[in-house]
Amino acid sequence: MAELFNAQKQTEELPGLAELEEKGQFKNMLGSLMVSPERTSFESQDNDEKVIILGRKHFSTNLGWMTLACMAFFVPMFWGEFPMIKALTINVNFIMTLAWYSALLFFVIQNFLLWFYNVYIVTNERLVDVDFIGLLYKDIDVTQIDRIEDVNYSQRGMMASIFNFGSVVIETASEQKSDDGKRGPDFDFEAVANPALVVKIISELMEEADKNGERRD
Amino acid sequence: MENIEKLTNIQVTVSSIIGVMVKILMVLLLVLAMVMVRQSALMDKVVKLPVGNKVKLLTWSYFGLMIVLTAIVILV
Numbered sequence: 001m002a003e004l005f006n007a008q009k010q011t012e013e014l015p016g017l018a019e020l021e022e023k024g025q026f027k028n029m030l031g032s033l034m035v036s037p038e039r040t041s042f043e044s045q046d047n048d049e050k051v052i053i054l055g056r057k058h059f060s061t062n063l064g065w066m067t068l069a070c071m072a073f074f075v076p077m078f079w080g081e082f083p084m085i086k087a088l089t090i091n092v093n094f095i096m097t098l099a100w101y102s103a104l105l106f107f108v109i110q111n112f113l114l115w116f117y118n119v120y121i122v123t124n125e126r127l128v129d130v131d132f133i134g135l136l137y138k139d140i141d142v143t144q145i146d147r148i149e150d151v152n153y154s155q156r157g158m159m160a161s162i163f164n165f166g167s168v169v170i171e172t173a174s175e176q177k178s179d180d181g182k183r184g185p186d187f188d189f190e191a192v193a194n195p196a197l198v199v200k201i202i203s204e205l206m207e208e209a210d211k212n213g214e215r216r217d
Numbered sequence: 218m219e220n221i222e223k224l225t226n227i228q229v230t231v232s233s234i235i236g237v238m239v240k241i242l243m244v245l246l247l248v249l250a251m252v253m254v255r256q257s258a259l260m261d262k263v264v265k266l267p268v269g270n271k272v273k274l275l276t277w278s279y280f281g282l283m284i285v286l287t288a289i290v291i292l293v
Contacts, residue, residue: 029268041265054266089232092239095290099239102246102286109279110253116272117260130264136256138263 015197016204030116032058032165032193035201042121042128044142053122053201057115057191058165065111072104120189122202127170129187143187146209147173151202153195166195170202236293243287250276250283 026035034040034054041051076097079085085093114132121128127148129141148170155166170187192198227233257276261269 029266037266039265039267043263054264084231087231088235091293092232092236095236095239095243095293098286098290099242099246102243102283105279105282106246106249106253109275113253113257113260113272113276117264119264121264132256132260136252138259140263 016200032056033198042130043140044128045123046125049123049125051121051123052205053198054119055122055189055192055198056119058163058193060159060163060165061191062111062115065107069104069108072100072107076100120192122198122205124205127187127202129189141187143170143172145202145205148202148206149173151199151206153192153199155195160191163193164195165191165193168192168195168198168202240291243283243290247280247283247287250280254280 026033028034029037032055035052037051037054040054045051080093085096088096114134117130117132119130121130124145126142126144131139131141133139150171151168153166153168155161155164160166168187168189170189172186189198254273254276257273261273266272
């Protein structure tokens with residue numbers, strides 16, 4: 001038989017939710033994808049609602065600011081070469097260095113916080129997208145599983161291919177737009193680790209909602 | 218300009234100007250650290266994670282460090 005007909009057998013099938021829960025995979029709290037995380041909840045969670053996926057942007061999306069911070073770390077070691085800074089007194093030089101490292105530490109902690117808390121949550125009832133923009137603005141979008149119409153994902157670029165992350169786009173039946181009017185009713189989870197797995201789990205939940213007759217088409 | 222310096226008995230140099238600017242910057246960073254502590258508490262309220270307390274401790278530590286550093290910078 002031609003190889004073409006054997007190709008289907010060779011493809012590795014993605015594990016389902018039950019299998020992942022059984023194996024206890026994706027449990028690292030600092031990871032980009034957690035399946036059935038323990039002791040995790042969110043603000044408007046119902047009593048019988050169970051968190052199935054908690055994810056955030058892939059860790060490699062932090063490489064940009066991390067590289068910048070590493071380079072900034074060495075700047076005070078070289079700024080004595082500039083004549084204007086050389087002319088400053090030792091005290092002023094010292095407090096300038098302190099201020100530089102304080103600002104750098106602020107930059108690192110702020111970026112970490114924004115990465116850590118910008119999460120998306122999939123429960124057995126709905127999807128929640130939590131976005132913190134800067135330190136003063138938050139945007140939380142929620143949709144019910146039974147209102148999801150279509151789920152797909154895309155992987156674009158070299159980094160996405162190497163580290164296996166991509167955007168998961170979820171089309172909903174809602175007609176509501178975001179408060180700034182820029183986004184439509186679709187959910188867009190960016191830089192999701194293992195996007196194929198996330199899409200599979202959401203599809204499983206949609207099928208389950210279909211079986212239970214909860215879907216509103 | 219010279220007269221003003223004689224009058225106030227203060228010698229204005231590049232070092233003194235930059236020194237004042239750095240002190241203002243440190244106070245601003247202290248305010249931002251305070252905002253960050255508050256924000257991390259709010260973030261933890263929105264999404265409760267097992268390591269959330271450690272993250273809050275990190276921001277509180279930064280705030281504490283900033284108080285000490287700001288005091289040092291203002292006193293230098």
